[in-house]
């Protein structure tokens with residue numbers, strides 16, 4: 463069976479099933495806290511700063527920043543489902559977050575609205591048209607004030623290629639099994655993902671693909687769209703245990719300054 467996805471796969475996949483299949487990474491509060499420790503280490507965020515959580519999903523990083531007293535966080539994502547999830551969580555804590563549903567390539571937000579922006583959790587490389595990641599980073603650059611910072615956290619393509627695993631599966635609780643079949647073609651990783659509930663049967667069978675970056679290509683992309691003082695930190699592995707965590711272990715963090 464072909465693993466070539468529908469080009470718009472990223473518009474529909476980020477829902478409750480994603481929150482199950484990726485729960486080990488994106489619903490683990492301890493991992494999110496460590497990722498936010500890194501955000502705070504790499505970006506000079508102060509409590510009065512306006513922060514953009516671009517492609518922020520269900521808002522775990524913004525929520526944790528709010529818990530740390532950063533009160534001007536805007537969560538932007540395409541998935542209405544994940545935004546609704548975030549809105550409910552923020553309301554539960556009375557956090558004053560803003561929510562925007564938009565395509566990160568063209569957000570419609572005013573230029574220079576933020577002091578910092580970050581794109582966490584391997585959220586680049588989904589759109590197959592050439593130049594789409596560059597469009598997202600150009601938009602991030604436009605949204606930052608002069609002197610603002612961008613942080614991009616993506617899987618380390620070199621590490622993925624080195625330990626390429628064509629078949630992986632993991633269980634979630636007693637009911638769910640997630641099976642992934644992968645094919646690597648140059649810098650794109652194609653995946654077929656099947657999610658089976660022992661109780662209900664097959665609940666998802668989908669294909670997706672992600673463009674992989676290595677430290678030099680991520681650095682070059684940040685420079686190409688105009689960021690200065692670009693630095694790429696490799697070797698961020700939030701999972702302590704060995705196992706196949708898809709794109710969510712062996713990550714790298716690219717930082718750029720708008721000057």
Ligand SMILES: C[S@@+](CC[C@H](N)C(=O)[O-])C[C@H]1O[C@@H](n2cnc3c(N)ncnc32)[C@H](O)[C@@H]1O
Nearest residue numbers: 476517518519539540541564565566582583585
């Ligand atoms: C793997 S999730 C990570 C979410 C979040 N950053 C985290 O670490 O939990 C990727 C997210 O990127 C969003 N996304 C991908 N491409 C996007 C685009 N062009 N515009 C807006 N959101 C996008 C998806 O909707 C999804 O919520």
